[in-house]
Structures are given as structure tokens and as C-alpha cells.
Amino acid sequence: MCGIVGYIGPKEKKEIILDGLQELEYRGYDSAGMAVIEDHKLQNFKAVGKLVNLREKTKEYNSDGFGISIGHTRWATHGKPTELNAHPHLGKYSYVVHNGIIENYQELKQELSDEGFVFLSQTDTETIVHLFEKYHNSGLNSFDAFQKTIQRLEGAFAILLITEAQSDTIFFAKNGSPMLIGFDSNDVYFASSDTPIIGKAHEVCYLNDGEYGYARPGDVKLFDSNGSKEINKKPLVTNKAMAQKEGYRFFMEKEIYEQSTVVSDTMIGRASANGIKFEELSSLSLEGITSIKICACGTSYHAALASSYLFERLAKMRCSVEIASEFRYKEPLLDPDTLFITISQSGETADTLEALKMAKKAGLKSLTICNMDNSSIVRESDAAILTRAGIEKGVASTKAFATQMMVLWMLSLKFAKERGTISDEKFSEEITAMLQVPKSLIISDKLHGKITRLSKRYLHGHGFFYIGRDIFYPLALEGALKLKEISYLHAEGYPAGEMKHGPIALADAELFTIALMPQTSHYDKIKSNVEELSARDATILSISPLPFELADDFIQTDHATHPMLEFFEMMVVTQLLALEISIRLGNDVDMPRNLAKSVTVE
Ligand code: F6R
Numbered sequence: 001m002c003g004i005v006g007y008i009g010p011k012e013k014k015e016i017i018l019d020g021l022q023e024l025e026y027r028g029y030d031s032a033g034m035a036v037i038e039d040h041k042l043q044n045f046k047a048v049g050k051l052v053n054l055r056e057k058t059k060e061y062n063s064d065g066f067g068i069s070i071g072h073t074r075w076a077t078h079g080k081p082t083e084l085n086a087h088p089h090l091g092k093y094s095y096v097v098h099n100g101i102i103e104n105y106q107e108l109k110q111e112l113s114d115e116g117f118v119f120l121s122q123t124d125t126e127t128i129v130h131l132f133e134k135y136h137n138s139g140l141n142s143f144d145a146f147q148k149t150i151q152r153l154e155g156a157f158a159i160l161l162i163t164e165a166q167s168d169t170i171f172f173a174k175n176g177s178p179m180l181i182g183f184d185s186n187d188v189y190f191a192s193s194d195t196p197i198i199g200k201a202h203e204v205c206y207l208n209d210g211e212y213g214y215a216r217p218g219d220v221k222l223f224d225s226n227g228s229k230e231i232n233k234k235p236l237v238t239n240k241a242m243a244q245k246e247g248y249r250f251f252m253e254k255e256i257y258e259q260s261t262v263v264s265d266t267m268i269g270r271a272s273a274n275g276i277k278f279e280e281l282s283s284l285s286l287e288g289i290t291s292i293k294i295c296a297c298g299t300s301y302h303a304a305l306a307s308s309y310l311f312e313r314l315a316k317m318r319c320s321v322e323i324a325s326e327f328r329y330k331e332p333l334l335d336p337d338t339l340f341i342t343i344s345q346s347g348e349t350a351d352t353l354e355a356l357k358m359a360k361k362a363g364l365k366s367l368t369i370c371n372m373d374n375s376s377i378v379r380e381s382d383a384a385i386l387t388r389a390g391i392e393k394g395v396a397s398t399k400a401f402a403t404q405m406m407v408l409w410m411l412s413l414k415f416a417k418e419r420g421t422i423s424d425e426k427f428s429e430e431i432t433a434m435l436q437v438p439k440s441l442i443i444s445d446k447l448h449g450k451i452t453r454l455s456k457r458y459l460h461g462h463g464f465f466y467i468g469r470d471i472f473y474p475l476a477l478e479g480a481l482k483l484k485e486i487s488y489l490h491a492e493g494y495p496a497g498e499m500k501h502g503p504i505a506l507a508d509a510e511l512f513t514i515a516l517m518p519q520t521s522h523y524d525k526i527k528s529n530v531e532e533l534s535a536r537d538a539t540i541l542s543i544s545p546l547p548f549e550l551a552d553d554f555i556q557t558d559h560a561t562h563p564m565l566e567f568f569e570m571m572v573v574t575q576l577l578a579l580e581i582s583i584r585l586g587n588d589v590d591m592p593r594n595l596a597k598s599v600t601v602e
Contacts (some may be wrong), residue, residue, distance in 0.1 A: 002087070002099040003027040003073040004179065006160045006170050006190030008217055013038070013063040016189075017071035020196030021051050023244075026391045027099075027192065028075025030374055031086035034058070035095040037167045038067030044095060046086040066217070068170050070160045070190075072097035076373040077388060078105070079122030089121060091129040094136075094163035098125040099192060100177035101268045103155035128153065132161060142166040143214055146173075147223075150212055155268055160190055173212035181205045183233060186218035194236065194243040203233040250589040252394030252486070256575045259402045260441035263568075265388045266403040267410070271434055275427075276414040284367060284383040286418060289339045291318035293364075295327050295355040296343040297599070299397040299481060300404060304343050305474035306567070307408035314422055314430070315415035324351035327358075334362040342368045343408075345392060345400035346598040347375020356380050369407050371400050385411070394590045395597050396485045398575050401478065402441070402568065409434065409564055433562035440559045440569050447555070448576060454541070454553055455580035461510040461539070464491035466574070467499060468516035469526050471567055476516055479574030486582035486592045496529040507536035514574070515551075517544035518566035543573050 003024025007016045017034045032054040033046035043061065047053035051073060063069065072087035078101075079085040088095035102108070105124035108131060113119065117130040131152060135145035142165050150159070156176030162169070172179065172190060182189035182201025189197045194204065205222075211229070213222040222229045237243055248254035270277055292311050294304040304321045311319035322332075324342075328351060334340075340359035344352050347370045356377060360366055368381040371389050378384040387403035413430055416422035422430075458464075464483060466476035477493030484491050494503060496515070507513075515530045517523060523546070534540055534550040542551035545560040555573055559565035582589050 002075050002192075004097050004099050004158055004160060004190065004192045005071045005196050006069065006172070007187070008068045008168075008170055008215055009187035010066045011064070011187065013067055013069035014058055014061055016200065017069050018051065018055055018058070020189075020191055021054075021071050021073045023195040024073055024192055025051055026244075026393060028073050028391065030074055030076050030081030031083065032071070032073040033086045033088050033097075034069060034071035035088040035162060036063050036067055036069040037162055037164065038063050038065050040164065040167050042093075042095070042164055044088060044090065046083045046088075048081055048083050048086065068162055068168060070095065070097050070162055070170065072099075075390065077101055077386065078124045081374045085121045085123050087125060089123065089126040089129050091133040093165060094129050094132055094161060096125060096129040096132070096159060096161045098128060099158045100156035100175075101265065102127060102153050102157060103269045104153070108152065128159060129161065132163070136163070136165060142169065143171065146171040146214070147212070150175075156265065158192065168216050170215050171213075172207075172215065174207040175209050179207045181207065181215065181220060181231075182236065183220075188215045188217070188220060190215075193246065195240055198236065198238060198240050198243055201236055204236045205231050205233050249583065250394065250579070252396055252398060252589050253579055255392055255394050255399045256572065256579065257443060258390070259399045259572065260438045262389045262399050263402050263406050263441060264438035266406050267434070267438075271410050271431065273431060273435070275417065275431070276410050278385060278411070278414060280385050281367075281383055281414075284365065286339070286415065288337055289365065290337045291320075291335075292339050292341060293334075293359070294319065294321045294341045294343060295324045295352060295359075297324050297349050297351055299401045299478060300343040300345060300349075300352070302474045302478040302481070303401055303404040303408060304341075305477070306405060306471045307412060309471045310409055310412035311415065314412045315419055316421040317415060317419070322355075324349070324355040327355045332358075334359060334364055336363045338364055340364040340366045342366070342377055342381065343370075343404055344368065344375075344377050345371045345387075345389070345397055345404075347372035347377040348598045349377070350599065350601055353377050353380065369404055369411075371403070392597075395592055395595045396482055396578070396589075398482075402571065405567070405571075406437065429562070433565055436559070436565060437568050440565050441572060443572060443576070447573070450555060451573065451576045452580045454555070455577060455584055457553065458512055458541070458577070458581055459584055461512050462490070463506065464489060464512045464514060465499070465503065465506075466491060466493045466514045466516070467496040467526070467529065468493075469496045469522045469529075471563060472516040472518055472521065472570070475567055475571060475574070476514075478571070479514060479516070479578070482575055482578035483581065485595060486578055486587060486589050487585055488587065488593070489581070496526045499529060500532060504533065504536060507533055507538040509537050509539055511538045513538045513540050514577070515540055515542045515544075516570050517542050517546070517548060518563055518570070519545045519560040520566055521563040543570050
């Protein structure tokens with residue numbers, strides 16, 4: 001996730017770009033930059049850190065004549081947050097800003113380097129501007145060179161490119177990352193979402209994947225693979241708060257819906273039919289490593305717990321999981337043949353960070369799975385895999401968990417392959433299922449509508465038990481945590497087989513059991529556990545692909561070909577259930593009482 005803004009017109013461009021980027025800062029803020037061409041003169045500014053640093057750097061600069069401008073706020077995917085890696089990226093006479101990931105950038109970079117192009121940054125984005133200049137230098141006009149450039153790109157992108165060779169024009173393209181064009185008489189705006197242009201533009205065109213074109217004052221031309229296209233303009237909404245949530249009632253809701261996209265972003269360049277690849281791990285050797293220990297807190301701990309089943313089952317590596325605050329004071333025995341993994345959305349959780357420091361001190365190799373580049377935990381770790389969930393605004397974590405689970409699944413498969421513990425057939429079955437996950441995370445109106453209707457029956461009672469077995473046990477813990485956090489109702493996650501060892505004493509009609517009943521993982525076992533509860537009059541909400549006659553309520557899931565597909569789908573159901581119950585109770589879903597997004601104290 002990064003944010004992009006562009007403007008063509010006579011107004012003060014610096015302010016339009018900075019104000020626009022301010023609205024998009026939630027999409028990334030490890031560096032920012034802008035480029036302006038005015039009077040054929042190109043100016044470029046970049047600053048590491050939050051936008052305020054770019055404001056400071058440009059405070060003496062004015063740009064109030066006619067000109068073109070592009071700006072970017074960055075969420076690092078390739079390369080550290082440095083000024084050289086900040087956008088816009090420079091060729092000899094052109095600049096580009098980009099949101100997304102160019103999957104084939106290494107191949108393109110090699111080709112361009114062999115031809116003498118010099119790369120200044122570690123980013124995938126820089127290939128775009130050199131590719132453009134390569135084609136332009138070969139005699140193509142600017143638009144043809146741009147068109148040829150984007151034809152070479154694989155992956156997700158939203159791109160704005162400007163060049164001194166045609167200094168009144170912005171070239172644009174969209175494929176998989178958001179981009180829109182705003183119109184106000186002859187002025188033209190670009191942005192990653194509505195908010196930067198509200199109050200400035202009056203009409204908007206939301207670009208579709210595969211569309212590209214060029215814009216000059218009062219003249220925008222749009223194309224796709226079939227040639228030139230009509231521009232479909234709509235009136236622009238005027239409510240900024242609504243626009244930030246893109247029509248969703250809460251950021252948490254928006255983030256639940258984003259999961260299909262961010263999980264797919266997390267897989268780009270890493271998972272394909274050919275296998276699993278993590279460039280980030282090239283310097284981390286598994287030699288001599290025989291086991292894994294994972295430390296984390298809260299939701300990240302639940303991801304860790306679920307992954308321990310995968311590491312042991314697929315990669316045949318002993319895997320122990322500990323809550324970081326417990327690990328710190330138990331005087332743990334640590335062996336150097338253990339890979340120490342931390343998982344953290346924020347990268348700043350104090351207990352997880354301290355656990356990591358202890359492991360390092362004991363000589364363990366460390367790897368973090370984190371959503372925040374340049375965070376303390378990333379800096380402290382030997383290697384880091386970023387989860388690419390984008391900024392998570394809702395305090396209750398949703399999309400970060402989904403991306404953590406995807407990384408952990410990919411990692412367990414990579415280890416399995418390297419250690420020779422998985423057959424080719426099983427490996428390809430896993431990959432086939434994995435590639436279907438983004439689709440399984442798309443939420444239908446029917447499903448959401450059903451959960452909304454059903455939620456009214458779950459507002460009272462004396463407690464919730466979320467139950468599951470195997471990887472669905474950590475998912476039950478996570479489902480219960482989501483409900484607790486935002487509804488303030490008491491909920492517990494439990495291994496289904498453990499209920500009869502005590503908690504079943506609580507069973508009566510006011511005890512709500514949310515039963516995760518996947519078809520592909522121990523269905524008959526969990527069915528018996530739920531029957532035991534039903535016999536004691538507990539109210540049962542079953543989540544399963546298979547109808548269950550003893551269920552008081554039933555939410556039917558679709559994807560029953562692989563346990564992980566069922567896992568991701570059931571994860572969405574539990575998230576939506578917590579959301580809808582919380583909304584009905586009138587709570588502040590995004591900022592629940594007593595909680596904070598980043599827990600930097602012990
Ligand atoms: C739950 C939640 C918390 C965090 C926990 C760890 O919705 O957000 O339980 O998971 O505080 O935070 P990170 O992952 O940032 O280390």
C-alpha cells in the first residue's frame with residue numbers, strides 16, 4: 001500500500017500534492033516525495049519518515065504557475081525506507097510514482113543494467129522509469145514509449161509518470177492497485193482514493209484494471225487493450241469521513257473486506273505454481289536448524305499457534321509457541337539449533353521485542369513476520385518477511401492476521417520443500433489450494449446479510465465458547481478475542497475435545513457455542529463434541545459447509561477442498577459476527593474501550 005496524488009493546472013501544486021498525500025498517509029508513511037514540472041523545469045523533493053518532513057523540506061518552494069505534479073507516500077515493499085528508495089524515481093529526464101509490486105522487476109532490472117542503465121534504488125519501481133526512457137530513446141514518442149513500458153510489467157500497479165520530453169502531460173496506468181482521475185474544468189487530478197480530491201474536483205472517473213492513458217489540461221485520453229475508451233465521469237462525493245472508509249461503516253469492516261486483496265499482495269512474487277520464494281530469506285540459512293520457537297502476543301500469538309500445526313505437519317520441524325510476556329520471565333532454555341520467529345503487526349510490541357532480544361543474546365537466529373518495515377522488531381531481527389497488509393486502522397486486528405497466516409503457511413511449505421519432507425504431489429495440492437485463498441476471502445452480500453440478521457440473537461447470554469480442533473482451535477481463540485475486544489461480551493476459545501474436561505459444566509441455553517466444523521479436518525470428532533454440548537441444551541451456532549441438524553443457527557461456508565481454505569473462510573465469518581454484534585450493541589468498533597493499537601509497554 002502506498003498513496004499517489006497528481007495534479008495538472010495553474011494552482012499551487014506543492015500544496016495540492018502535500019494536502020492530498022496527507023489524506024493518504026494512512027496507506028504508508030515511511031517516506032514521501034514529489035516532482036513538479038513548471039516552465040519546463042523539473043523539481044524533485046524527497047524525505048524519509050512522515051509527510052511533515054517533506055513539508056519542512058519544501059517550505060521555501062512555490063509552484064503557482066501552470067504545471068504538472070506527482071506525489072507519493074510510501075509503504076516499503078522492496079528496499080528500506082531511505083531517501084533513495086522514496087518515490088518519485090528518476091531516470092535521466094523522467095519521474096515515476098508507483099503503488100503495487102512489479103513482479104518481474106528483477107528480470108527487467110537485469111536487462112536494463114546490461115544495457116547500461118544505472119539504478120540508484122533497491123526498488124522494483126525504478127525499472128519503470130528506465131524502461132520508459134529506453135523506449136523513448138529508441139525513437140518512440142512519449143505515449144508509445146509509455147504504452148510499451150506498461151506492456152512489459154507484470155504484477156500490480158498504479159503508475160503516474162512525467163517526463164521533460166512532454167512537459168505538460170501526465171501518463172497514467174492502473175492494474176490491480178487503485179487509481180482515479182478527478183476533473184474540475186481544465187484542471188486534472190489523480191489519486192489513490194477519493195479523499196485527496198474532495199473539495200477540489202467535482203467529477204471523478206474510477207479507473208479499471210488494464211486502463212491507461214495520458215492527461216493534459218482539459219484533455220484526458222483513456223485506453224485499454226481494445227484501444228481508446230470513453231471516460232465514465234461521475235459526480236464526486238463530498239463527505240470526507242465517509243470517503244476514507246470507502247463506504248464502509250467502520251475501518252474494521254473495510255479491513256475485513258480488504259483481506260482478499262492484501263492476502264493476494266502478500267503472495268505476489270512469493271507463491272506461484274512453481275513454488276514458494278522469499279527473497280528476504282536469502283541471507284538466512286536453515287543449516288543446523290532443527291526446530292522453531294515462535295513468540296508473539298494477542299492475535300499474532302494465535303497466528304503463531306495455528307502455524308505450529310503447519311510447521312510440524314508439513315516441514316516436520318518441532319515447533320513451540322509462547323506468549324511473549326510469559327516467555328520473558330520463565331528463564332527459558334534456548335538452543336542455537338532453534339530458529340526464533342516473532343510475529344507482530346506493529347513491530348513495536350514491547351514484550352515481543354524483549355523476547356527477541358533475549359533469543360538473540362542466547363545466539364539464536366531470528367526471523368520476524370511483521371507488517372511494519374523499519375519497526376523496532378524488524379530492525380532487531382536477522383531477517384524479516386513483511387506481511388503487506390497495509391496500515392490497519394481498526395484496533396481489532398483482522399487483515400494483519402490474514403496476511404500473517406498466509407506468510408506462515410508459505411513459510412512452512414518452503415521449509416518442507418527444502419527439508420524434503422513433502423512429496424511433489426502434496427506440495428502441488430497445497431499450492432493449488434493456496435492460490436485459491438484470495439477468492440475464498442471475497443465476501444458475498446448473502447453471507448454478510450445472513451450474519452447481520454443472525455447477530456441480533458447473540459447480544460446477551462452468559463458467555464460464548466468458540467470451539468474448534470487442530471488449526472481451528474487457534475482460530476476459535478482468535479474468534480473469541482475479536483468478540484471480546486469489540487463487543488465487551490465474555491467469550492472463550494477452547495479446543496473442542498477439551499470441553500468435557502470441565503467447561504461443559506457451564507452449558508445451558510444461555511451459553512452460546514460457536515462451533516467451527518470444517519469438512520476437511522476431523523469433522524466427525526468435532527461433531528461428537530458439539531453433540532455433547534447440544535445434549536446439555538447449549539445454544540449452537542455451527543459454521544460449516546455441512547448442515548448440522550442439532551444446530552440452532554447455521555452459517556454455511558463454501559470452500560471445502562482444503563483445511564486452510566476453510567480456515568480463511570471461517571476466519572471471515574467470525575470477524576463479521578463480532579463486527580455485527582458490536583454494531584448492534586452500539587459500541588465504537590474501531591476504537592474499543594481500554595485498548596491501543598500498538599502496545600509498547602510491558
Ligand atoms: C487483537 C490485537 C492485539 C495484538 C497484540 C499484538 O485484535 O490487535 O491482540 O495482536 O497486541 O500486537 P502486534 O501484532 O502488533 O505485536
